[in-house]
Each structure stands twice: as C-alpha cells, then as structure tokens.
Amino acid sequence: MSQPTVLNENIKQHYTQSDLAASILAALERAGKNVERLTLADLAPVDEFHVRGGEATLELARAAGLRADMHVLDVGSGIGGPSRRIAREFGCRVTGIDLTDEYCRTATVLADRVGLSDLVTYRQGDALDLPFPGATFDLIWTQHASMNIPDKSTLYREMFRVLKPGGSVAIYDILAGPAGPVHFPVPWAHGPETSFLLGPDELRQVLEAAGFEIVIWRDSTEAAVAWFTALSGKIQQGGLPPVGIHLLLGDDFPAMARNQVRNLKEGRIVLVQVVAEK
Ligand SMILES: C[S@@+](CC[C@H](N)C(=O)[O-])C[C@H]1O[C@@H](n2cnc3c(N)ncnc32)[C@H](O)[C@@H]1O
Numbered sequence: 001m002s003q004p005t006v007l008n009e010n011i012k013q014h015y016t017q018s019d020l021a022a023s024i025l026a027a028l029e030r031a032g033k034n035v036e037r038l039t040l041a042d043l044a045p046v047d048e049f050h051v052r053g054g055e056a057t058l059e060l061a062r063a064a065g066l067r068a069d070m071h072v073l074d075v076g077s078g079i080g081g082p083s084r085r086i087a088r089e090f091g092c093r094v095t096g097i098d099l100t101d102e103y104c105r106t107a108t109v110l111a112d113r114v115g116l117s118d119l120v121t122y123r124q125g126d127a128l129d130l131p132f133p134g135a136t137f138d139l140i141w142t143q144h145a146s147m148n149i150p151d152k153s154t155l156y157r158e159m160f161r162v163l164k165p166g167g168s169v170a171i172y173d174i175l176a177g178p179a180g181p182v183h184f185p186v187p188w189a190h191g192p193e194t195s196f197l198l199g200p201d202e203l204r205q206v207l208e209a210a211g212f213e214i215v216i217w218r219d220s221t222e223a224a225v226a227w228f229t230a231l232s233g234k235i236q237q238g239g240l241p242p243v244g245i246h247l248l249l250g251d252d253f254p255a256m257a258r259n260q261v262r263n264l265k266e267g268r269i270v271l272v273q274v275v276a277e278k
Contacts, residue, residue, distance in 0.1 A: 003126060020105075029244050031243050038110070047078075052223060054237055061086050068090055068092055069092075136162050140167070142172075143173070145173075170251065182259070215273075219270060240254070242272045
C-alpha cells in the first residue's frame with residue numbers, strides 16, 4: 001500500500017525544482033561542458049545525491065558483487081547518478097523508481113545525454129507499492145531514500161518480494177545516531193514531518209523480519225564526516241560551485257550542508273552500508 005497522499009506530496013514538494021533538467025544543462029553549459037555529449041564525470045557533482053557521491057556508489061556496488069548479467073532495481077533513484085554509474089562501470093541493466101516525477105524526467109534526459117538509455121530506465125512510483133511482479137530483480141539497490149519513509153517494514157518487505165531468491169539488497173543509508181534528533185533543515189527534509197530515521201539495531205531487526213540475512217554491515221560515518229566537512233568548508237570559502245547538489249535543493253543547501261556536519265559530529269546521524277540476501 002502506498003504512503004498517505006499528504007506525506008507523498010510533501011516529499012515531492014521538498015525535492016521538486018521546476019525545469020530541473022534544463023537548469024542542470026544550463027549550469028553545465030556555463031561550466032564549459034558539451035551538453036550534447038556529457039560524461040559521467042561532468043554530472044558527478046550534481047547527480048549522485050548522497051554522502052560521498054560516486055565513491056560511495058562504487059564501494060557499495062563492489063560489496064554487493066554487481067555483474068553485467070544482473071537486472072537491478074534502484075529504489076528512490078533520484079536523478080539517476082548511481083544507476084548510470086553502475087550501468088557504465090559494471091554493464092548491468094538498471095530500472096530506477098522514484099516518487100518525484102521531475103526527478104524521473106530529469107534522470108531520463110541525463111541518461112540520454114551520456115548515451116546510457118539502452119541500460120537504464122526510470123519510472124515514477126512509490127517504494128511501498130512497487131509496480132513489479134514478485135522475483136523480478138537480481139539485486140535491489142537503495143541509497144539515501146528510506147529517510148523519507150516511515151513504514152520501513154513495508155519498504156523492506158516490498159524489496160524482498162520483487163527480489164529473486166538468492167538475490168541481495170544493497171543499502172547505503174543515513175540512520176539515527178545515539179545523540180538525539182537531527183538539526184533541520186537537512187538535504188532530505190525541512191523538518192521532522194518528512195524525516196523518519198531508524199537506529200542501527202532497528203534497521204537490523206526490520207531487515208531480518210522482512211526475511212533478509214545480513215551479510216555485510218559497514219559503518220561509514222567517519223568517512224562521511226570528512227567528506228561533509230570538506231564540502232561545507234568549500235562552500236563557506238568559495239561559495240556554491242556552478243554545478244552541485246544546490247541545483248536540486250535550492251537556496252537552503254548551504255544551511256543543510258552545515259547542519260549535516262553538526263549532525264554527524266554530534267552523533268545525531270550515522271551512515272551504514274549493508275548487503276543482505278534473500
Ligand atoms: C536524497 S535522494 C537520493 C537519490 C538517489 N538514491 C541518489 O543517491 O542519488 C532521495 C530520493 O528518494 C525519493 N523517495 C522518497 N520517498 C520515496 C518513496 N516512498 N518512493 C520512491 N522514492 C522515494 C525522493 O524522491 C528522492 O529522489
């Protein structure tokens with residue numbers, strides 16, 4: 001069952017920027033890129049919408065044992081940076097699903113500009129009601145999307161359902177730290193109405209209750225602190241770069257980046273990479 005409409009509308013509103021593909025392409029053009037034939041490196045500052053960008057995507061992909069013969073479902077695929085990176089690097093086919101219509105449209109445009117339309121496709125939908133038959137995918141992939149979803153039990157049960165037996169789920173997520181509630185705004189939410197973080201023990205429990213066996217569990221909080229501190233410092237000194245995540249999040253991005261550093265340093269959030277098998 002999908003999430004309540006009001007919640008989904010609030011989440012979409014948080015992420016939606018009108019004419020996003022056009023504004024990303026215009027920013028890339030201003031930065032001197034050939035927008036008719038873009039590279040993954042051109043897009044990397046804006047299209048990997050999670051802590052530590054492409055580096056974290058490749059780490060997770062290697063941990064999950066991605067292969068060219070796999071069909072991957074990316075749940076909460078955003079504007080598609082991770083799906084394009086793993087498709088290009090490993091040759092796998094990726095279907096992305098995301099709640100935010102504007103992100104799905106943008107992801108499709110960008111896939112075309114980097115010549116990956118044969119391997120990646122995007123469709124709008126709710127992670128709690130995946131529009132696929134059971135046992136469709138070899139791997140379920142999800143990075144930094146569960147924070148917007150309160151019903152984690154349905155989320156991971158849906159992933160389990162559409163995964164083939166013997167397949168894995170690869171997760172890279174922000175979890176609740178031991179030190180209490182986060183400082184808002186953060187990149188995934190302006191306030192607590194759209195932010196739902198589990199602690200590490202709760203995530204383990206909900207994955208196991210959905211039927212998964214956890215095979216890899218890595219805390220990557222320390223690397224996240226270093227990455228966000230450097231990013232926030234760069235913005236404070238030199239202002240926003242021509243192409244960056246602020247194109248997705250608007251004027252509040254510098255405050256969000258500052259809050260992420262505080263949330264990480266004060267132990268209000270932690271990051272994990274998890275691989276679990278069906
Ligand atoms: C921080 S972005 C991460 C995007 C992408 N995974 C990445 O790492 O680049 C979170 C994404 O989750 C999506 N999302 C949130 N709730 C969702 C839901 N219930 N179903 C599908 N997508 C959802 C949002 O629309 C947004 O694109």
